[in-house]
Amino acid sequence: xxxxxxxxxxxWLVLAIVTVFSVxxxxxxxxxxxxxxxxxxxxxFTVAIDEAKLRNNIRxxxxxxxxVEVQNQVNTIMKDxxxxxxEVMRNRIDSLGVNEPVIQGGKNHRITVQLPGISADQRDxxxxxxxxxxxxxxxxxxxxxxxxxxxxxxxGRLPEGYVSSDDxxxxxxxxxxxxxxxxxxxxRRLSLFEVPDPRYAFMxxxxxxxxxxxxxxxxxxxxxxxxxGEALSSASVELETxxxxxxxxxxxxxxxxxxxxxxxxxxxxxxxxxxxxxVGRQLAIVLDDTLYSAPVLRTEIPNGxxxxxxxxxxxxxxxxxxxxxxxxxPAPMKILEKRAVESTLGADAVSSGVKAAVIATLLVALxxxxxxxxxxxxxNIALFLNLVLMPAGLIMTSAVMAIFVKDAAVSKGSLDLPVxxxxxxxxxxxxxxxxxxxxxxxxxxxxxxxxxxxxxxAAVAAGYERAFSAICDSNVTTLLTGVILFVLGTGxxxxxxxxxxxxxxxxxxxxxxxxxxxxxxxxSESQTKPYRMMQLMKNANFDFLRYGKAAGFASLAVxxxxxxxxxxRAFKTPASVLAVDFTGGASMTYSYEKKAGIAxxxxxxxxxxxxxxxxxxxxxxxxxxxxxxxxGTMKIGDQNSSKIIG
Numbered sequence: 152x153x154x155x156x157x158x159x160x161x162x163w164l165v166l167a168i169v170t171v172f173s174v175x176x177x178x179x180x181x182x183x184x185x186x187x188x189x190x191x192x193x194x195x196f197t198v199a200i201d202e203a204k205l206r207n208n209i210r211x212x213x214x215x216x217x218x219v220e221v222q223n224q225v226n227t228i229m230k231d232x233x234x235x236x237x238e239v240m241r242n243r244i245d246s247l248g249v250n251e252p253v254i255q256g257g258k259n260h261r262i263t264v265q266l267p268g269i270s271a272d273q274r275d276x277x278x279x280x281x282x283x284x285x286x287x288x289x290x291x292x293x294x295x296x297x298x299x300x301x302x303x304x305x306x307g308r309l310p311e312g313y314v315s316s317d318d319x320x321x322x323x324x325x326x327x328x329x330x331x332x333x334x335x336x337x338x339r340r341l342s343l344f345e346v347p348d349p350r351y352a353f354m355x356x357x358x359x360x361x362x363x364x365x366x367x368x369x370x371x372x373x374x375x376x377x378x379x380g381e382a383l384s385s386a387s388v389e390l391e392t393x394x395x396x397x398x399x400x401x402x403x404x405x406x407x408x409x410x411x412x413x414x415x416x417x418x419x420x421x422x423x424x425x426x427x428x429x430v431g432r433q434l435a436i437v438l439d440d441t442l443y444s445a446p447v448l449r450t451e452i453p454n455g456x457x458x459x460x461x462x463x464x465x466x467x468x469x470x471x472x473x474x475x476x477x478x479x480x481p482a483p484m485k486i487l488e489k490r491a492v493e494s495t496l497g498a499d500a501v502s503s504g505v506k507a508a509v510i511a512t513l514l515v516a517l518x519x520x521x522x523x524x525x526x527x528x529x530x531n532i533a534l535f536l537n538l539v540l541m542p543a544g545l546i547m548t549s550a551v552m553a554i555f556v557k558d559a560a561v562s563k564g565s566l567d568l569p570v571x572x573x574x575x576x577x578x579x580x581x582x583x584x585x586x587x588x589x590x591x592x593x594x595x596x597x598x599x600x601x602x603x604x605x606x607x608x609a610a611v612a613a614g615y616e617r618a619f620s621a622i623c624d625s626n627v628t629t630l631l632t633g634v635i636l637f638v639l640g641t642g643x644x645x646x647x648x649x650x651x652x653x654x655x656x657x658x659x660x661x662x663x664x665x666x667x668x669x670x671x672x673x674x675s676e677s678q679t680k681p682y683r684m685m686q687l688m689k690n691a692n693f694d695f696l697r698y699g700k701a702a703g704f705a706s707l708a709v710x711x712x713x714x715x716x717x718x719x720r721a722f723k724t725p726a727s728v729l730a731v732d733f734t735g736g737a738s739m740t741y742s743y744e745k746k747a748g749i750a751x752x753x754x755x756x757x758x759x760x761x762x763x764x765x766x767x768x769x770x771x772x773x774x775x776x777x778x779x780x781x782x783g784t785m786k787i788g789d790q791n792s793s794k795i796i797g
Contacts, residue, residue, distance in 0.1 A: 166665060196489055292433035752780075763781065
């Protein structure tokens with residue numbers, strides 16, 4: 152007879168709400184589930200450090216430098232630029248909500264960025280963010296800027312690509328602007344428009360007018376920067392309550408605060424370098440050669456806090472905040488190539504992986520049903536609910552994880568599921584196996600209570616109570632491991648950590664709460680007949696503690712030996728135990744006329760090397776078909792791996 156206590160009613164209600172939410176966020180699956188590069192492919196960018204632009208930036212800062220001195224500065228910056236650029240770009244991509252990107256360095260300061268399952272808007276934002284130099288600079292505006300601007304308007308001359316605004320006191324983009332910006336030399340020509348001397352550049356500040364129109368106000372800015380983005384600690388978007396305008400708040404680090412205090416003190420009214428004026432100098436805030444604001448320095452700012460006030464929307468300010476928080480690249484970047492990439496796993500590998508997951512789950516369910524009978528049936532119901540509730544668990548876990556890492560690729564309040572990859576599927580299967588571990592502990596505790604002659608209700612209650620500590624200890628330690636993986640890891644490691652942690656949380660809920668609710672509904676007060684369960688080893692009584700010390704030393708010896716073997720092989724032949732992501736290696740690109748299946752290509756390649764990554768690529772319009780093969784094995788015998796594979 153089914154019955155429900157008032158105390159259990161709210162638990163069933165919570166279960167129903169979470170179930171409906173979980174189904175909502177995953178349906179329709181073709182729109183809600185995003186697959187990783189290994190399952191579905193995505194977009195690939197090849198970027199490189201723009202040495203020519205870097206050289207021009209250095210020279211514009213000090214026109215008296217010789218070619219040798221400029222090149223020496225370039226070499227110094229480029230020395231450790233790749234590692235820093237990879238880290239900054241990874242943070243930028245994460246801030247755009249793109250999960251599990253693949254970012255790898257190559258020769259000649261080239262970096263490959265592959266983004267799985269992204270929308271057109273995300274792709275455009277990623278391209279802009281990758282290509283952006285993210286050079287935040289604070290530059291002084293010309294002391295006679297107002298007079299110079301008046302002279303420009305009175306002359307009637309117009310900067311290339313712009314037309315005069317309706318009131319004649321600003322500019323608007325002309326019909327040929329979009330074509331002009333494609334010209335690599337256009338920015339240089341525009342910067343020279345009506346400049347008073349070569350030390351200054353002509354720039355345009357975007358102004359959002361009250362009627363919704365956008366105009367551009369000319370400003371003459373000193374080319375030499377007083378401060379750079381390296382002085383910045385953090386940035387955030389804030390809304391002015393009085394005006395409703397959006398601005399980006401900046402907080403400088405200790406060194407930057409001191410520099411900013413010195414700068415504002417020098418150029419505020421009657422400052423040490425502005426003694427003859429009651430008006431402070433304007434300080435231009437320039438990001439990626441774009442002028443965002445040119446506020447007047449009205450007083451010294453000793454606390455290291457400032458704002459970028461510009462005519463931009465909340466979304467535009469959020470993008471700016473993300474770029475600033477991600478950091479400043481060591482040098483400008485340029486996109487060399489953009490490609491559409493296919494999955495790194497062939498249909499055969501995906502099919503076999505999914506098949507293995509299904510078989511493993513069915514075997515676990517079959518074992519529970521055969522060995523624990525009715526109790527096993529309840530455990531299988533919980534196992535099924537794990538799959539149903541997993542989407543809700545993934546979203547809630549992602550939101551909690553975002554608290555620990557400020558640049559995590561998780562938007563608080565977002566209902567988007569994390570990108571699903573093969574490691575994620577493996578993490579899901581692992582948690583399903585761990586889920587029945589909790590049920591096994593509970594059922595075995597119940598068996599012990601039945602042996603003592605307790606009623607079914609008493610045995611069930613005691614089984615859950617006495618198994619709770621063991622279940623909690625084992626799952627909490629694994630949960631902490633997952634949190635550490637997420638905090639310290641990046642890309643696929645974070646994806647695996649989210650899947651692992653969400654699986655643990657969901658499985659604990661179903662094992663400790665849902666199964667208990669089912670027992671409470673189906674067990675009567677008078678029921679005394681124990682549940683039927685198989686028992687392979689009856690009256691087992693092993694004195695494990697007697698050999699505890701010996702077993703501990705044996706386990707320690709096994710750990711030491713295996714770790715020693717691992718590190719020995721890692722130092723001697725890294726490719727034998729580490730993937731190409733860690734070791735680097737050879738990257739070979741082939742064009743082809745007829746496309747072969749990845750399984751067929753992998754079979755041929757594995758005759759030579761066993762660690763190859765294989766991927767088909769093409770240009771966004773579908774042309775330029777290429778096959779990319781990467782391996783950490785540089786040489787086989789006396790031959791180079793590229794020659795053998797070729």
